[in-house]
Amino acid sequence: MTLSLIIPVHNEIDQLDYTLKKLTKLKTKINHLEFVFIDDFSTDGTFKFLKKYSKNKKFIKLIRNKKKGLGSAIQEGIKKSKFDYVCIFMCDMSDDIKDVIKYYNLISKKNIDAVLGSRFIYKSKVKNYPLIKLVVNRIANNLIKIIFLSKYNDFTNAFKIYDRKVLLKFLPIVSESFNVFLEIPLKIITRGYKYEIIPISWSGRMHGNSKFNMHETGSMYIFTLLYCFFEKILLNKRVK
Numbered sequence: 001m002t003l004s005l006i007i008p009v010h011n012e013i014d015q016l017d018y019t020l021k022k023l024t025k026l027k028t029k030i031n032h033l034e035f036v037f038i039d040d041f042s043t044d045g046t047f048k049f050l051k052k053y054s055k056n057k058k059f060i061k062l063i064r065n066k067k068k069g070l071g072s073a074i075q076e077g078i079k080k081s082k083f084d085y086v087c088i089f090m091c092d093m094s095d096d097i098k099d100v101i102k103y104y105n106l107i108s109k110k111n112i113d114a115v116l117g118s119r120f121i122y123k124s125k126v127k128n129y130p131l132i133k134l135v136v137n138r139i140a141n142n143l144i145k146i147i148f149l150s151k152y153n154d155f156t157n158a159f160k161i162y163d164r165k166v167l168l169k170f171l172p173i174v175s176e177s178f179n180v181f182l183e184i185p186l187k188i189i190t191r192g193y194k195y196e197i198i199p200i201s202w203s204g205r206m207h208g209n210s211k212f213n214m215h216e217t218g219s220m221y222i223f224t225l226l227y228c229f230f231e232k233i234l235l236n237k238r239v240k
């Protein structure tokens with residue numbers, strides 16, 4: 001079995017050295033592994049840094065995004081990845097690489113299409129989450145949980161693992177920004193794919209600056225929520 005780690009980057013020059021040192025440790029745990037970096041129109045030297053670092057490293061693939069936006073970057077990563085499973089991993093290292101191994105071991109051994117990690121269930125760990133963002137996150141995710149009658153409660157976190165064949169069926173991605181991380185797990189759930197939920201660890205980033213802006217992305221999340229909700233209704237009607 002093989003794993004592609006999709007890592008979107010936008011102006012992460014202050015973060016990259018730390019991230020690459022951490023990620024390369026995964027090579028000793030997972031034999032067939034590739035890192036797929038998608039540069040989303042960085043202006044701070046991120047692409048140049050990665051190009052130099054990845055030279056003669058066949059396990060690192062560097063791609064320039066064709067259309068600016070996180071949704072497009074994830075789509076490009078899915079298309080250009082080559083291995084059986086795809087894990088979306090943010091460059092800020094907020095998620096724990098140990099959980100990547102847990103994800104991979106679970107999805108490669110069980111007959112499931114995705115593993116959805118949650119930062120807010122028993123045995124999960126969260127550190128340094130900004131209070132206002134945390135409150136908004138919990139309200140939003142629990143509301144989504146109720147609307148979709150789901151047992152899952154952490155839709156908006158990027159860090160999850162999927163069967164690549166399933167992700168290819170979801171293309172084209174309709175979300176343009178961080179709302180892509182809501183679109184994909186909702187499609188997993190509403191289209192009836194098999195998944196498991198496990199606790200994961202998360203800590204606030206230590207280097208660089210977060211690109212997430214609640215004020216700018218709020219309406220985008222609502223769009224994705226409505227899109228997936230109406231898709232669910234249409235799918236139910238077809239089944240009947």
